[in-house]
Structures are given as C-alpha cells and as structure tokens.
Amino acid sequence: MTKSFAGMAGLIVLILLLFTGYSSIFTVHQAQNALLLRFGEPVPGRAVVSQPGLHFKAPFIENVVYFDNRILDLETPKQEVLASDNNRIEVDAFLRYKIVDILQFYRSVRTIDGGNNQLGSVLNSAVRRVLGEATMLQLVRDDRNNLMRKILDQVNLESAKLGMNVVDVRIRRADLPRQISEQVFRRMQTERAREAADYRAQGSEQAQRITAKADRDVIVIRADAQRQADQTRGEGDAERNKIFAEAYGKDPDFFAFYRSMQAYETGLKSADTRFVISPNSEFFRYFGKSNGGGAPTPAATAKPGN
Numbered sequence: 001m002t003k004s005f006a007g008m009a010g011l012i013v014l015i016l017l018l019f020t021g022y023s024s025i026f027t028v029h030q031a032q033n034a035l036l037l038r039f040g041e042p043v044p045g046r047a048v049v050s051q052p053g054l055h056f057k058a059p060f061i062e063n064v065v066y067f068d069n070r071i072l073d074l075e076t077p078k079q080e081v082l083a084s085d086n087n088r089i090e091v092d093a094f095l096r097y098k099i100v101d102i103l104q105f106y107r108s109v110r111t112i113d114g115g116n117n118q119l120g121s122v123l124n125s126a127v128r129r130v131l132g133e134a135t136m137l138q139l140v141r142d143d144r145n146n147l148m149r150k151i152l153d154q155v156n157l158e159s160a161k162l163g164m165n166v167v168d169v170r171i172r173r174a175d176l177p178r179q180i181s182e183q184v185f186r187r188m189q190t191e192r193a194r195e196a197a198d199y200r201a202q203g204s205e206q207a208q209r210i211t212a213k214a215d216r217d218v219i220v221i222r223a224d225a226q227r228q229a230d231q232t233r234g235e236g237d238a239e240r241n242k243i244f245a246e247a248y249g250k251d252p253d254f255f256a257f258y259r260s261m262q263a264y265e266t267g268l269k270s271a272d273t274r275f276v277i278s279p280n281s282e283f284f285r286y287f288g289k290s291n292g293g294g295a296p297t298p299a300a301t302a303k304p305g306n
Contacts, residue, residue, distance in 0.1 A: 023059035028052050028066075035065045035102050048102050065106065071096050071167060072112070076120050081128055087136040092173040093127055093151075095119070097159060097166045105163030118162055119155075123169070126154040139174050147171075 028034045034049040035042060038061055042048075049055055050069070057064065078092045097119060099105050109115040130150045131139060139147060152169040159166050248255040 020059045024056055026055055026057060026064045028055060031068060031070055032066045033069045033099070033102050035067065035106055036062055037065060038062045042103055042106065050102075067099050067102055067105065067112070069099065071098050074116050074119055074123070076123055079124055079127065081131045083131060083136050083139065084133055085135040085137075088176065089131065089136060089139065090173075090175050091127055091131065091171060093123060093169065093171050095123055095152075095155065095166050095170070096168045097164045099163060100165045101163035103163070104161075108162045115162060115164060119159060119164060119166075122155050122158040123151075126151045126158075127171075130154065139171070144171065 026034065028049055028051065030052045032052075034055070036047050036049060036057055037043065038058070043062060049064075073094065073096055075094045076092075078090050081089050081091050083089055099115070105115060109118050130147055134143065134147055138144070148169050148171060151171075152166060155166045155169060244255065247258075
C-alpha cells in the first residue's frame with residue numbers, strides 16, 4: 001500500500017512538473033511580436049519579445065500577449081465632409097499601419113480592436129480637418145495626392161502616441177451625397193438642354209441666312225441670264241433683220257415670197273384656227289401665180305355657164 005501511494009504521488013509530481021514546464025515556455029512566430037506580462041503588467045527588462053522561436057517565462061504568474069508585426073489594414077465607414085467651397089462630400093478612406101512600439105501600444109489601447117477604434121477616430125478627424133480646408137475640385141482632380149499626404153502626416157502625429165506608425169492613407173472615393181448628386185445631375189441636364197437649344201437656334205439662323213443668300217443669288221443669276229438672253233436675242237434679231245434687209249436689197253421678189261411663206265406657216269396651222277378672208281386678198285397672191293403677179297380667179301367665175 002505504501003508503494004502504491006508512493007507511485008501515485010510520483011505520478012502527480014511528474015504531471016505537475018510537466019505542466020509547469022509546459023507553462024514556462026512559449027513560441028513566437030515570424031509574423032508576431034510578443035509581450036510578456038506579470039499579473040497584467042509588462043515584465044521589466046524583458047517584456048517585449050520580437051525574436052521568433054522558443055522562449056521561457058515564469059509559470060503561473062506570467063502570461064504572453066501576441067501582436068501581429070505585419071502591416072495591418074483599417075477600413076473606416078463613409079463620412080460626410082463639408083469642403084471649403086460649401087460642397088458636402090461623402091468620403092470613403094482607409095489606411096495601413098504597423099505596430100512599432102508594442103509596450104506603448106499595450107499601455108494605450110491594449111488590443112488590436114482598441115487600436116483600430118482609436119486610430120479610426122484619429123483618421124476621421126484628420127480627414128475632416130484637411131478636406132475642410134480644400135475645395136471639391138482639389139479633392140477630386142487637382143490636389144488629391146497632396147491632401148492624402150497631409151492626412152497621413154496628421155494621423156502619424158497621433159498614432160505615434162499609440163505605438164503605431166501609419167504607412168499609407170488613401171481616399172477610395174469622394175462623391176456628393178445622393179440627393180445633391182441627383183440635383184447636380186438634373187442641373188447638368190438642364191444646362192445641356194439649354195446649350196443644345198442654343199446650338200439648334202444658331203443652326204436654324206445660319207440655315208435661314210444661307211437659304212436667303214441662295215434665293216437672292218438665284219434671282220440675281222436668273223436676272224443676269226435673262227438680260228444676257230434678251231441681249232443675245234436682240235443681237236440675233238438685229239443680225240437677222242440685217243440679213244433680211246440685204247437679201248431684200250438683192251432680190252425683192254424672193255424676199256416677198258419668203259415672207260409670204262412664213263405668213264402662211266404661221267397663219268394656216270392645223271388646229272381649231274378659223275381664218276375668214278377673201279380669196280382675192282393680197283394674202284393669197286402666190287396661190288394663183290407662182291410669181292405673185294396677180295390674184296387667183298374666184299371659183300364662181302371659173303365656170304361661167306353655171
């Protein structure tokens with residue numbers, strides 16, 4: 001019985017030794033830094049453990065808190081900022097930071113979540129201060145990079161007190177609020193419609209001006225053409241009369257015959273024309289004799305017996 005009791009006691013002692021040995025060691029990974037605490041307070045002289053590998057601590061009275069030594073991201077909700085030109089802007093910003101002083105970080109905010117909350121408030125305040133002194137055009141187009149650098153500098157002034165270093169600050173989006181965006185869009189539509197109406201009016205005015213000029217040019221061209229035609233026709237008539245006069249002077253009988261033929265062609269056209277004239281008229285003098293020397297004999301006198 002004594003041996004059994006001694007064996008049980010030895011087993012308990014062995015378990016206690018194993019548990020104590022296990023409680024006295026801890027492991028630090030490459031992506032971590034460790035903070036050694038004694039009764040909730042950093043152990044003087046050896047609180048920060050940044051070297052990866054196996055380390056020792058006092059069992060039962062000391063514990064270890066791990067912190068990520070990589071660059072961490074912090075997303076903040078959208079916030080509305082009043083720019084210096086009185087435009088309300090919805091800003092969506094984020095930052096990347098790294099814990100550089102674990103001891104200061106633990107004393108200030110204790111945990112990563114506490115650090116994110118504190119750093120988020122600092123970021124929002126810096127965004128409002130910097131963008132409140134800028135215009136919307138500077139933020140959207142002209143000076144965005146410089147504004148982000150100013151925000152980064154102001155955030156780092158506060159983050160250094162928390163044991164953190166902000167490596168980058170970015171403004172993901174900067175938009176007008178939805179109601180203002182709709183108003184701006186409607187105003188832009190109205191402005192574009194007005195400009196379109198102005199362009200149409202100018203085009204219509206130019207079209208009318210071009211049409212009026214073209215009509216005027218047509219009238220002028222027709223008048224010039226008519227004048228030239230009348231002039232040419234007059235010159236032709238004069239030339240014809242001259243030729244007729246010369247022909248009349250050379251052979252009056254032939255000229256009289258030609259004029260009579262023209263008169264027959266004009267007066268005796270086939271249509272509804274009715275021509276009442278005496279057969280003894282001078283008009284038919286070439287019907288009786290080819291030389292036009294006398295008038296034709298009437299039909300009543302052709303047969304005297306009847």
